[in-house]
Amino acid sequence: xxxxxxxxxxxxxxxxxxxxxxxxxxxxxxxxxxxxxxxxxxxxxxxxxxxxxxxxxxxxxxxxxxxxxxxxxxxxxxxxxxxxxxxxxxxxxxxxxxxxxxxxxxxxxxxxxxxxxxxxxxxxxxxxxxxxxxxxxxxxxxxxxxxxxxxxxxxxxxxxxxxxxxxxxxxxxxxxxxxxxxxxxxxxxxxxxxxxxxxxxxxxxxxxxxxxxxxxxxxxxxxxxxxxxxxxxxxxxxxxxxxxxxxxxxxxxxxxxxxxxxx
Numbered sequence: 001x002x003x004x005x006x007x008x009x010x011x012x013x014x015x016x017x018x019x020x021x022x023x024x025x026x027x028x029x030x031x032x033x034x035x036x037x038x039x040x041x042x043x044x045x046x047x048x049x050x051x052x053x054x055x056x057x058x059x060x061x062x063x064x065x066x067x068x069x070x071x072x073x074x075x076x077x078x079x080x081x082x083x084x085x086x087x088x089x090x091x092x093x094x095x096x097x098x099x100x101x102x103x104x105x106x107x108x109x110x111x112x113x114x115x116x117x118x119x120x121x122x123x124x125x126x127x128x129x130x131x132x133x134x135x136x137x138x139x140x141x142x143x144x145x146x147x148x149x150x151x152x153x154x155x156x157x158x159x160x161x162x163x164x165x166x167x168x169x170x171x172x173x174x175x176x177x178x179x180x181x182x183x184x185x186x187x188x189x190x191x192x193x194x195x196x197x198x199x200x201x202x203x204x205x206x207x208x209x210x211x212x213x214x215x216x217x218x219x220x221x222x223x224x225x226x227x228x229x230x231x232x233x234x235x236x237x238x239x240x241x242x243x244x245x246x247x248x249x250x251x252x253x254x255x256x257x258x259x260x261x262x263x
Contacts, residue, residue: 025225026217026218026221029221029224029225030217030221032143033143033147033148033151036141036143036144036148037148037152039144043144043145043148043149046145046149047149047152047153047156049149050149050150050152050153050154051153051156051157053115053153054111054115054119054150054153054154054157055153055156055157055158055160055161057114057115058110058111058114058115058157058161059161059164061110061114062107062110062161062164062165062168063164063168065106065110065165066103066106066164066165066166066167066168066169066172067168067169067172068172069098069102069106069165069169069172070094070098070168070169070170070171070172070173070176071172071173071176073094073097073098073102073169073173074090074094074172074173074174074176074177074180074181075176075181077090077093077094078090078177078181078183081093087177087181087183087184087187088183088184088187088188088190088191089191090173090177090183090188090191091173091174091177091187091188091189091190091191091192092191092192092194092195092196094170094173095170095192095196095200096196096200098165098166098169098170098173098204099166099200099201099203099204100200100203100204100207100256101204101252101256102169103162103165103166103169103204103208104158104162104204104205104207104208104211104252105207105211105248105249105252106165107158107161107162107165107208108158108162108208108211108212108215108248109245109248111154111157111158111161111212111215112215112219112240112241112244112245112248113241115154116154116215116216116218116219116240116241116244117219117237117240117241119150119216119219119220119223119240120219120220120222120223120226120236120237120240121223121233121236121237122223123146123147123219123220123223123224123226124222124223124226124232124233124236124237125226125233126146127223127224127225127226127227128226128227128228128229128230128232128233132146132224142224143224146220146224147220147224150216150219150220151213151216151217151220152216153216154212154213154215154216154219155209155212155213155216156212157212158208158209158211158212158215159205159208159209159212161208162204162205162208163201163205166201166204174188174189203255203259206255207251207252207255210251210255211248211251211252214244214247214248214251215244215247215248218240218243218244218247219240219244222236222237222239222240222243223236223237223240
């Protein structure tokens with residue numbers, strides 16, 4: 001019984017210090033990547049390939065989720081705004097919510113589930129099968145070849161996917177509002193043009209670039225440091241998805257506070 005009590009108390013403490021250790025290793029890993037990023041060769045072909053893998057191949061899920069998020073936003077906003085007779089403000093409110101919060105966050109979560117998990121599994125498999133070790137023995141820096149192009153590609157791809165998400169979600173919201181909920185289309189558009197600002201979208205795009213860097217770094221870190229065979233690959237992939245998802249939400253809060261302070 002005493003052992004069980006001590007274990008229940010000690011386990012969270014040990015896990016906390018392990019998390020601190022992992023955070024430190026993650027920061028050191030990324031700090032070492034910084035000088036490598038600006039050293040030749042720049043691996044442009046690999047970056048383009050990763051943009052295709054991460055960005056273009058995620059386009060389908062972005063279009064699908066963007067469509068339904070826009071439709072759901074229209075329905076939910078209508079129910080609230082209709083009570084006060086201000087349906088004409090739906091357009092701007094949805095535009096604002098999508099541009100600053102929903103589009104960058106949901107796009108980042110979708111890319112995490114589709115591309116970052118695969119990225120971590122790929123690197124993890126290469127690690128446990130000693131392919132990364134083989135690359136290093138050939139005097140080629142495996143981080144320069146395998147890690148940096150993936151991080152750069154994610155940082156580039158996610159803002160583009162966020163813009164596409166915004167466009168399709170706003171279009172779906174407009175169509176739902178006007179043709180299903182019978183909201184006046186002219187008033188819907190006028191609210192956006194009157195109150196909407198480019199800044200609202202710019203903040204979301206900046207957020208998405210930051211999210212892209214974070215999830216790319218997390219995915220490559222856990223994949224690159226995988227241990228323990230096939231089981232280790234599964235664990236690394238799970239940790240990547242969970243950590244990335246939580247970090248996206250935490251970073252979203254702090255970025256939101258930052259933009260509010262400088263507004």
